[in-house]
Each structure stands twice: as C-alpha cells, then as structure tokens.
Amino acid sequence: MVLEIEEKVIEAKKASIILASVSTDTKNEALEAMAQALDDNRDKILEANQKDIEAAEKLKRKGELSQALVDRLKVSDSKISGMIDGIRDVIKLEDPVGKTIDALELDQGLELYQVSCPIGLIGVIFEARPDVVPQVMSLCLKSGNATIFKGGSEALNSNRVIFDLLNEAAESTKGMTSGAFQLMETREEVNDILSMDAYIDLLIPRGSNAFVKYMQDNTKIPVLGHADGICHVYVDDEADLSKAYEVCFDSKVQYPAVCNAMETLLINAEIAEKFLPKMARMYDDAGVQMRCDETSFEILGQIDFLKSIARAIEDDWRTEYNDLTLSIKIVESMDEAIEHINNYGSHHTDAIITENDLKKKKFTELIDSSSVMLNASTRFADGFRYGKGAEVGISTNKIHARGPVGMEGLLIYKYILVGNGDKVADYAGPDAKKFTHRKLNKKVGDAVSRK
Ligand SMILES: NC(=O)C1=CN([C@@H]2O[C@H](COP(=O)(O)OP(=O)(O)OC[C@H]3O[C@@H](n4cnc5c(N)ncnc54)[C@H](OP(=O)(O)O)[C@@H]3O)[C@@H](O)[C@H]2O)C=CC1
Ligand SMILES: N[C@@H](CCC(=O)OP(=O)(O)O)C(=O)O
DSSP states (O other): OOOOHHHHHHHHHHHHHHHTTOOHHHHHHHHHHHHHHHHHTHHHHHHHHHHHHHHHHHHHHTTSSOHHHHHHHOOOHHHHHHHHHHHHHHHHSOOOTTOEEEEEEEETTEEEEEEEEEOOEEEEEOOSOTTHHHHHHHHHHHTTOEEEEEOOGGGHHHHHHHHHHHHHHHHTSTTOOSSSEEEEOSHHHHHHHTTOTTTOOEEEEBSOHHHHHHHHHTOSSOBOOBOOOOEEEEEOTTOOHHHHHHHHHHHHHSSTTSTTSEEEEEEEHHHHHHHHHHHHHHHHHTTOEEEEOHHHHHHHHTOTTOOOEEEOOGGGGGOOOOSSEEEEEEESSHHHHHHHHHHHSOSSEEEEEOSOHHHHHHHHHHOOSSEEEESSOGGGOSTTTTTSSSOSEEEOOSSSOOEEEOGGGGEEEEEEEEOSSOOGGGGSSTTOOOOOOEEOOOOHHHHSOOO
C-alpha cells in the first residue's frame, strides 16, 4: 500500500513514541539484521545503482550533471562493505538514550534527574549519495529517532532498494516498532512536510547553501543545516614542507567530490617559490586544474610543462568545485590567511601546516569553522573518522550541533522529578520548607526502575 505523505508522517510520529523506549538489545539486533540484509543483497543494490549511473552518465554527457555527482552516486562492492561496517560500528557504540546527565536532590526524598532522550521525528533530505541512507538510519535507530528520508533524485533506484532492505530488516526484528522509517521520493513531498510542524521535530537538509536557506525560509520546523564546504589549507612559512605536500595532496585529491575536500590553497609568500612548483607538479599529475592568483600564476608560469593552470577570478575564492579544481593564493602572513578563510570560507573545515606552536594556537582560536586541522588533512572531518560510528552529515549551523554530527546531535533531554506526594505550596509562605539543591551521585534507574 502506498501511503500519502501526511499518512507517512503521522505513522512515523506514532512510531517515534514507541521507538524511544525500545531496548538496546532489540535496537542492536535490528542493526545487525540491517547489515546482514545489505550483505545478502549486494547484487540487487548494484543493479539498482547501475540504472541510476546510466541515467546520470547520459545527463553528464549533455552537460546537465557534474562528475562530482556521478562520483557520489556510484555504489561499488567496497562501498557496500563500508555501509555494512558502518552499521556494525554503530552497534558497538553505547546506547545514548536514557543516560542520566545530572541528578539533584531538591529536598529530602524529592529528586530531579536530567535524562537523555531522542528528539522524536526527524526529516533528513540529502544529496544523491546512497551510502547516506544506512549511515543516517543506523544513527537514528540507535538514538531512538523516527526518520523520514529523501535522497537526491538521481539516486532514486539505489535509495529505494537500500531503504526497503534496511527497513524490512529492522521491522522484522522482534520487539521493533513498524512505521518509524519512511521514504519520500519527490520534491513535492519535501515541500508538503515543511508545514507539518505539528509532527516533525527537526529537519536536517544536506545540500547546497541555496537549498538549506530555502528550507530555513519556508518552515516553522527547526532546521539543522548541512551546507557547502569551501575548505582551505594554509601552508605557513614555518611549515614542514614534507607534511605540507602530503596534507595538501590528500585534502584535494583523495575524494574531491565531497564537502570536506580542500577548495583553496593559501601559501605564505616566504616559502611559495620553494613549495609551490613541486606541489603543482603533484597536482598536475593527478589532473588537478589550478586557478592561480597573480603571484602564484607568475611562479607557475615559468614551468612550461604544467597542463592545467589558469588565472583565478574573484568568484573562485567563493567557489566549491567538488571536483579536481583548486584555487591558489599567495598571502603575506598567517593573519591574511585567517582573514581570507573567515571571509570567503563556509565555516566548515580549514587547516594550517606549521611547526610554530603559537601560530597553531592562534589559528585554532581565530578560525571560525566547525573543524580546524593542525598539520592534518581536511578530509578527516567526518563522523566515522571522529569516532561517532557514522554521521548524519557535517553541520554548518552553530546550534544545536556543529561539524560532523553523530548520535549526540540527535538527542535532547527531559527532566524527571521523583517525589512522594510533594507540593510546591510547602515551599511558599512563612513556614516554607527550604530546598537543599544537593548534587546526587545517582542514576535515574536507581529511582525509577521497572521492578
Ligand atoms: N555539510 C554536509 O554534510 C553536506 C554538504 N553537502 C553540500 O551539498 C552540495 C551538493 O549537493 P547537491 O546534490 O548539489 O545538493 P542539492 O542542494 O541540489 O540537493 C540536495 C537535496 O535537496 C533536494 N532539494 C534541492 N532543492 C530543493 C527544493 N527547492 N525543494 C525540495 N527539495 C530540494 C534535492 O532533491 P532533488 O534531487 O529531487 O532535486 C536533494 O535531495 C555541495 O555544496 C555539498 O558540499 C552535501 C552533503 C552533505
Ligand atoms: N562524510 C564524508 C564527507 C561529508 C559529506 O557527506 O559530503 P558530501 O559528499 O558533500 O555529501 C566523507 O568524508 O566521506
């Protein structure tokens, strides 16, 4: 039976209440069933993905779609293994629901507990990248959040197969609720849910700035935006150049299609002539197109076998290529680099290569980005690599979660007050009882148990 969008949302909202109290064992069993379902159905997933890739390649040939999108869209056997490992990593993580964050005795026998709980029903709208489905579903399931998904239209066949496999595996696990996960497939459905603030607690759009802004401007539902990554690496005059070559190469070339890849390389003028020619040769060999400011163009212009240099224009500093293209600028100082990054960047991920400890400290303090890397690649900005099992995405919001978002970004808390017929009237008037407000070293389970 195909449900209308409002029915899907209402069903997921109802299921979210039950999912919040599903036991850890049941959630882990459901996750294992999901991992197994992907492993057992590799051919089916690859076949569906092949349909999407063929359609995408046709659009690419007409110039209507980028190579970056095709790269993100492609599912390989090793990407499926990555999805399976990701789900199993989430199994290993501690269940974050029901944790006592704080415990306070208000008065003798009157105890207040602050306890973690799921947000409720979350809508996640993401790019044409099928591996997002298992990542987000496993984090949402373990953190007890019902979720309504919508992936990029180019990934329709892949997402449908992966979603159905995961959802059926989860729902067939004994003790799991049904209806907690729903799939949307059209922009119309996304537009319809924008007015469903009575049911949906949080929207997480992953995509271009324009799309995230569109969501923020058109709904009363809180929006946790995951937008573009204009990431920088600054090579300081006190850099260890052997580290600089490695980090700058990895940040640009290892997976250029993703949002944590470097888009602009900033180089201190003092070391530019020494550093840039070798770096440029490495990029040239890897097929990187370089868009250079005047000074870097002059330095590289002398190397006549470079295939791929052009002059940068102002727009380049604000461009997320998501591809093998890089803008290069020579700066006079770290301060100029910091100003450039804070001005042109997207506050996503930025790195410095230097051996000077004072500069490292200053860079971390003055760069206004969700991840700041010291002598390390921007590509590390990722939930899995940050030890979160997987990620919902990389938040470019400042509240309530920033940078790679794992389960901590999917939780809120509630207060549980345990009394014994206590009333506020006893704490008012001339004979008022006094609050003790004493910190307790207790967990909510000590006061509220099912026994
Ligand atoms: N920070 C992060 O974690 C992430 C950032 N990004 C950023 O996203 C960008 C690339 O992704 P791209 O695919 O171009 O993103 P888009 O913004 O084009 O699309 C992302 C999703 O939003 C949907 N969408 C876009 N506009 C609308 C609309 N008006 N109404 C309803 N749905 C809409 C798309 O649906 P449809 O396909 O049907 O058009 C798709 O599902 C890059 O800038 C990348 O850095 C991407 C992922 C993660
Ligand atoms: N988590 C990713 C990067 C973040 C991301 O989702 O980026 P994108 O490819 O723009 O959707 C990774 O490092 O593989």
